[in-house]
Amino acid sequence: MKKDTLQAYEQYLILQKGLSTKTIANYVTELNIFQNFLLKKWNVSLQKATLEQIQSFFAQLKGTETTYNHYITVLKGYYKFLLKNQQLLNFHIEDLEYKKRKKTFPTVLKLEEIQALLQASKNTIFEKRNQTMILVMYCSGLRVSELIQLTFDQINFNEGYIRCFTKGSKEKIIYCGDLLKVVLQPYLEKIRPQILKYRTSNYVFTNKIGEPLTRNYIYTVIVNLAKKAKIKKKISPHTLRHTFATHLLENGADMRSIQEMLGHQDISTTQIYTHLSNQKIKENYLKYFKDLEEKE
Template sequence: MRTPSIRNALEQLHRFLQSLTIQRRLSPNTTAAYGADLRSFLRFHHGSLETVTREQIQNYFRFCHQQKISARSNARRLAALRAFFGFLHQQGIVEVNPLTDIDTPKIGQALPKVLSESEVNTLLQRPARPTPLALRNHAMLHLLYASGLRVSELVNLPVTSCNLASGHLRILGKGDKERIVPFSAITGAIIRDYLEQARPHLLKGKASPLLFCSNRGRAMTRNRFWQIIRQAALAAGLTKEISPHILRHSFATHLLAGGADLRSVQMMLGHADIATTQIYTHVDTDRLKSIHRRFHPRG
C-alpha cells in the first residue's frame, strides 16, 4: 500500500515528466528514460521528497554500484535526479537541491561500433526473392544507412517527407527540430520500387500517411524493425552484432572517412551539439592508427 509520501512523490514525478514533454519538448523516449531512472530512486528512498539529503543520494549511488550498474547509467541517473530536484526547488517543494555538490561519475567515451563498407554492401544486397515484405525491408535498411536516421524517425517517416524528385528527406527530429537529409539516386530508385511494387500490396487498399507500413497496413514498431535488421544480418551471413544505431554510426563514420566536414555530418544526424558528432572522428583515428601499425616499418 502506498503511503501519502510515496503518492505525493509519484504525483510530483508525473508533473515533472509533463514539464519535460510540454515545456522542454523532449521526445517520448527521453521522457520515459527519465521516468524509469527516477522511479528507481523512489523505490529505494520510500520517503518524502522534502527530506531527501545529500547523504541519502550518496547511499543510493552506493546501492547502484553494488548492483553492478555501469558508470554511464549512473551518470544518466544522476542527471535525471539533478533535473528532478531542480524542478522541485523551482516549485518550492524542496528548500535545497541535495544534488548541488555531487560530482558526476567519470566515464570513458565508448566508441560506437560500426560496419565496414564491405559489410554494409553485404547487408544491403537486393533480395533474391523480391516479395513485398523483402522489398520493404530492403528499402528501409538502405534508407537507414543512406540517411543516418534514428530508428524512431525511420518508422514514423511520412510519405510526404520523402522527395524522390530532389533526393532529400525532411526530418522532424528531437525537440521538433527540422532538418534536411539528402539521399542518392540509387536510394531513390530503391524507394521508388518499393512504393510501386510493394507498398500497395502491404496496404491492401487502406490509406496510411507513413512511408513504411506493416504487412497489415499499419505503422511499424521500433522493436519490429530491430527484428528485421537482425534477421537481415543473419541472412547475409554477418556475425557482428547489428542494430539500427550501428547503421547510423556507420553512416557518419563512412562520411567522415570519405572527407565530409564535421558540421555537415552534424546537421544530417540532427545533433544539437557538435561535440556529440566529434566521437566519429575518434573512430576514424582508430582506423588510421591500425593502418599505421600494420604498414609502417616502425609502427
C-alpha cells in the first residue's frame, strides 16, 4: 500500500469521520495485514486486488462472524475512500458481503449477582478500590476504556454527573445524582490516599504509582471475582454496562435517555435491551401463573 494513500486515508478518518486515535490505529494495522497477505500470496497491492484475491484472505481468516464482518467494514471504508478520490477498483464494493450473524443477547447480571461480586472481594485497599470500580461501572454504564481514563475534571459532585467522551469524541453526560458521592467519596477520602501515599494523580482509579489501570487488569479482576462468587455466567467489564442499561429499562427509564447515557449514536444499538427486558417480563409472567396453578 502506498504510504501517501494510507496517510491521506488516516487524515480523512480524523478530519471527516472524527474517529478516535485508537480506532484509526487499529484500522491502519488491519489494512496492513490485508496488504501483507496480498503481496505474499498474490504479489498484488490492496488497490489492484481482485474480488477473488480478497476473498482468499477471508477463506483463511480465523474467528467469529464479528471478526469477519469487522474486516469487511475496514476494507469497505478504505475502498470507498479510493473511489471518492477517483481510483478505479477491479470489483464492485457491493460484492464484499457481510456474514449473517446469529442473534445473541448480551449477558446481564441480577442484582443479587452484583452484590455477590462485591462481597467476593477481600478487605485490602486494592480490593476496596476494585469494589468501587465495579459499582461505578454498574451505576454509570461506563465502558472500561472510559473508566480507566476517568479524571477528576470529568466529575461534578454538586450536580451529580460524570462527563466523558464516547467513540467518535462525542460528549455524553451521565447523571447519577447523590449516588455518585455515596459510591465514590469513601474511596477518594480513605482508600485512594493509602494507595498513592505521597504521590498525586489526576486519574480517579490508579495503581500505586499513580498510573491508570489497564483494561486487562480490570477484566481479570471481574473474571476472578465472578469465580469466587460462583457466578456461572461468562462475564466481563462490559457485562456491567449491559446490566446498567437493562436494569434502567426494567425500572421505567425511556429508551432515548438510555441511548444518551450509553453514548450510542444509533438507537437501534440500544434497542437490544428491549429484548432482554421483554424476556424478563415473560419469565415473570410465566412464573406468576405457574405459582397460581400450584396454589389452586
